[in-house]
Amino acid sequence: MINTSEILQTVRMITEEKLDIRTITMGISLYECCHPDKDALYRRVYDRIAKQAEHLVKTGEDLEREFGIPIVNKRISVTPASLVAASCGDPIVVARAMDAAAKETGVNYIGGYTALVQKGMTASDRALIASLPEALSTTERVCSSVNVASTRAGIDMDAVRLCGEAIKDIAEATKDTDASGCMKLVVFANAVEDNPFMAGAFHGPGEGDCCINVGISGPGVVKHALEKEAQDQPFDVVAETIKKTAFKITRVGQLIAREASARLGVPFGIVDLSLAPTPAMGDSVAHILEEMGLEVCGCHGTTAALALLNDAVKKGGVMASSHVGGLSGAFIPVSEDIGMINAAARGALSLEKLEAMTCVCSVGLDMIAVPGHTSASTIAAIIADEAAIGMVNHKTTAVRIIPAPGKDVGDEVEFGGLFGRAPIMRVSPYSAEKFIARGGRIPAPLQSLKN
Amino acid sequence: MEKKNTAVVTVVGRDTIGIIARVSAALSHHEANILDISQTVLTDMFNMIMIVDISLSRFVDLAAELEALGSELGLQIRIQRSEIFDAMHKI
Numbered sequence: 001m002i003n004t005s006e007i008l009q010t011v012r013m014i015t016e017e018k019l020d021i022r023t024i025t026m027g028i029s030l031y032e033c034c035h036p037d038k039d040a041l042y043r044r045v046y047d048r049i050a051k052q053a054e055h056l057v058k059t060g061e062d063l064e065r066e067f068g069i070p071i072v073n074k075r076i077s078v079t080p081a082s083l084v085a086a087s088c089g090d091p092i093v094v095a096r097a098m099d100a101a102a103k104e105t106g107v108n109y110i111g112g113y114t115a116l117v118q119k120g121m122t123a124s125d126r127a128l129i130a131s132l133p134e135a136l137s138t139t140e141r142v143c144s145s146v147n148v149a150s151t152r153a154g155i156d157m158d159a160v161r162l163c164g165e166a167i168k169d170i171a172e173a174t175k176d177t178d179a180s181g182c183m184k185l186v187v188f189a190n191a192v193e194d195n196p197f198m199a200g201a202f203h204g205p206g207e208g209d210c211c212i213n214v215g216i217s218g219p220g221v222v223k224h225a226l227e228k229e230a231q232d233q234p235f236d237v238v239a240e241t242i243k244k245t246a247f248k249i250t251r252v253g254q255l256i257a258r259e260a261s262a263r264l265g266v267p268f269g270i271v272d273l274s275l276a277p278t279p280a281m282g283d284s285v286a287h288i289l290e291e292m293g294l295e296v297c298g299c300h301g302t303t304a305a306l307a308l309l310n311d312a313v314k315k316g317g318v319m320a321s322s323h324v325g326g327l328s329g330a331f332i333p334v335s336e337d338i339g340m341i342n343a344a345a346r347g348a349l350s351l352e353k354l355e356a357m358t359c360v361c362s363v364g365l366d367m368i369a370v371p372g373h374t375s376a377s378t379i380a381a382i383i384a385d386e387a388a389i390g391m392v393n394h395k396t397t398a399v400r401i402i403p404a405p406g407k408d409v410g411d412e413v414e415f416g417g418l419f420g421r422a423p424i425m426r427v428s429p430y431s432a433e434k435f436i437a438r439g440g441r442i443p444a445p446l447q448s449l450k451n
Numbered sequence: 452m453e454k455k456n457t458a459v460v461t462v463v464g465r466d467t468i469g470i471i472a473r474v475s476a477a478l479s480h481h482e483a484n485i486l487d488i489s490q491t492v493l494t495d496m497f498n499m500i501m502i503v504d505i506s507l508s509r510f511v512d513l514a515a516e517l518e519a520l521g522s523e524l525g526l527q528i529r530i531q532r533s534e535i536f537d538a539m540h541k542i
Contacts, residue, residue: 002533004489006540007500011461011529066510068531248539255538 014069017224018283019249021256022217022276023073024060025196027203027269028052028210030079030094030112036087042097045084049076049101049110052210057106059263063256071256072217072418076102077201078112086124092131099139109184111201113144116191119153119441129159132166136181137173143199149189149387151394155442160387163187164380164436168403171372175405178413182402183367187383189390189397194270195326200363200398211269212261213326216253219275220282221245222313226291238292239312246273246316254321272326273317274362275309277337279420285309285330286339297339298349306330307360327396329362335415335422336367345412345423351382359389364398369413369422372405379403381432384442392445456506457486457533460517464526466497473524474501477516482507497526502533 013019033044053076060074078084078098085091095113102110113135115125132144146163149155167182174181186200193204196213203211225245230237253271261268277285286297289305310330318324332354334340343349351368358364364386370379383399390397404413407424414421462474471490478485478501487502505513514530521528 002536002540004500007459007461007536008498010536010539015527065514066532067535068529069535251538252535255534259534 013218013221017218018220018280019218019252020070020072021214021253022274023075023196023198023215024056024071024256024260025075025077025201025213025215026053026056026210026264026266027077027194027207027213028079029203029207030084034084034087038088038090038093041085041088042093045094045097046101049078049098050104053101053105053107055264059260062263063259067256069252069256073108073198075107075196075198075201076105076110077196077203078110079203079205080114080116081112082115082122082124082128083205085128086122089124089127091124091128092135095131095135095139095142099142102141107141109141109143109198111143111145111198112203113142114146114202116147116205117156117159118147118150120156121159129162129166132185133169133173133181136170136184143184143201145186145188145191145200145202147188147191148383149391151190151391152444154444155189155384155387155391157384157436157442158439160384161377161380161436161439163383164376167379167401168376171403171405178407178415179402179404180415183400183415183419185400187399189387190395192326192396196272197274197276197327199400207269208267210266212257212264212266213269213272214253214257214260215272215274215276215326216249217274217276218245218249219277219285219288221249222275223282223284223288223291226288235308239308242309242312243316246313247320250317250320268323270323270325271317271321273314273321273324273328274326275313275330277331277333277340278418279336279338279341281338284337284339285332286337286343290339296346296348297343298353302353303356303360306332306357310361327362331362331366332357333366333400334368334425335413335420336418337420341421341423344425351425351427355385355389358386358397359393363396364390364400366398366400367402367419367422368400369402369404369407369424370427371408371424372403373408374403374427375431375433377431377433377436378427380436382427384436388442455533456504458503458505458510458530459533459536460501460503460528460530462497462499462526462528464497464524466492466495467524470497470524470526471499473520474499474517474528477520478503478513481509481513481516483513
């Protein structure tokens with residue numbers, strides 16, 4: 001029998017320390033929907049998603065009620081749309097069907113308007129990237145991603161250039177809402193096929209028909225545990241405390257994943273061991289780093305603190321779940337983390353420091369607002385730098401960047417809700433235009449002689 | 452882990468007369484059987500934990516009645532399936 005203090009600890013984690021399940025994401029394969037005719041393709045995609053995910057939201061709500069833990073998001077990821085639309089040639093049809101099906105099933109986002117182009121682009125991949133401004137400005141819930149690099153294939157610099165241009169065009173197409181369309185596009189290196197988190201979720205080509213992936217959360221719980229058990233203690237104690245806490249959080253994720261999978265009659269995929277912050281007070285990854293003794297996130301020492309946190313979360317979580325996958329690591333989205341927002345606003349956190357931090361954690365330069373006049377080639381160069389870090393270090397990296405129209409350093413962009421707000425960050429004023437204009441591929445790196 | 456049909460009820464708030472009676476009445480109304488109960492009062496703050504068998508209850512209705520009772524008495528009353536506590540604290 002569990003004892004009283006353990007019961008009260010669990011209740012406190014949920015009620016006071018913002019422990020929640022960040023997302024239950026149903027991955028759905030759309031291969032069976034391929035059709036050369038646009039109308040038939042639309043109907044097939046819509047029917048497939050709407051039928052498979054019919055009970056997803058209701059089941060999530062039942063679980064919330066019965067286990068007494070908030071499940072913040074219920075979402076869907078699908079097969080990369082460029083594959084599904086290849087025979088029809090018009091990927092936007094898939095975007096519209098995804099959006100309509102998301103509304104029908106009641107999920108807040110649906111991911112998978114995706115192209116995997118790390119080695120090269122098909123006509124369908126090119127069409128999808130070209131359609132991004134229209135797709136992300138005319139649909140509401142569709143999220144998109146493009147994988148432009150991998151450790152095995154190198155970096156597709158043509159795709160990097162196209163993504164830089166697409167991001168500028170999306171910003172222009174959604175300028176009335178501070179370039180909100182850019183929040184729905186992630187440019188990846190080494191993208192994972194079972195990521196449950198938006199905007200980068202898609203149901204990879206190697207996945208089965210359907211599965212349930214769960215993303216956990218709980219920065220507040222980790223920070224509270226450090227305050228209580230590791231005040232002024234050496235790092236060994238800090239790491240142990242984080243591991244124990246991550247274990248508990250992940251066990252809840254595993255429980256919810258197993259229950260959701262059983263109730264929906266869909267196989268369990270993975271639990272994603274990520275610390276996902278929100279802009280709410282007490283739900284910040286930056287504050288965990290500050291709890292370790294940094295005056296403000298972004299000062300020297302931040303990369304080391306983040307490396308410890310990221311590793312300890314994984315070590316604690318791995319034993320708590322039968323299948324771990326997805327991105328699995330601490331997230332550092334600037335606009336979605338109150339500690340990061342404050343650090344950036346004070347000028348303590350720069351783009352360069354964030355880039356260094358992405359070497360040791362999941363997932364990359366995430367939710368970063370830059371001046372509206374930032375050129376497409378500079379954005380492409382930022383993507384190339386981040387992709388290089390992922391490619392060389394065998395890890396997933398990503399860029400989700402918002403060139404906010406009409407805004408400059410000193411201004412702020414307000415996205416609202418879970419997306420939070422972002423101070424505009426300074427980018428280098430020097431040009432990478434000739435570098436980006438070269439095109440071609442950066443070869444895959446050597447896998448030995450690693451020093 | 453085998454499927455259990457137990458839930459944990461936690462009640463926290465300012466102490467008043469009849470809290471246990473009212474909560475127990477709500478539980479019995481929904482045919483939930485109390486298996487274990489622990490209660491403390493520290494400086495007027497009432498803390499109670501009950502383990503209940505809900506095999507015969509409809510969870511949704513029971514949870515709704517407890518929630519209504521909580522707001523009536525000005526207390527925090529929660530009911531959660533016990534698996535979440537097992538998952539977190541048992542290996």
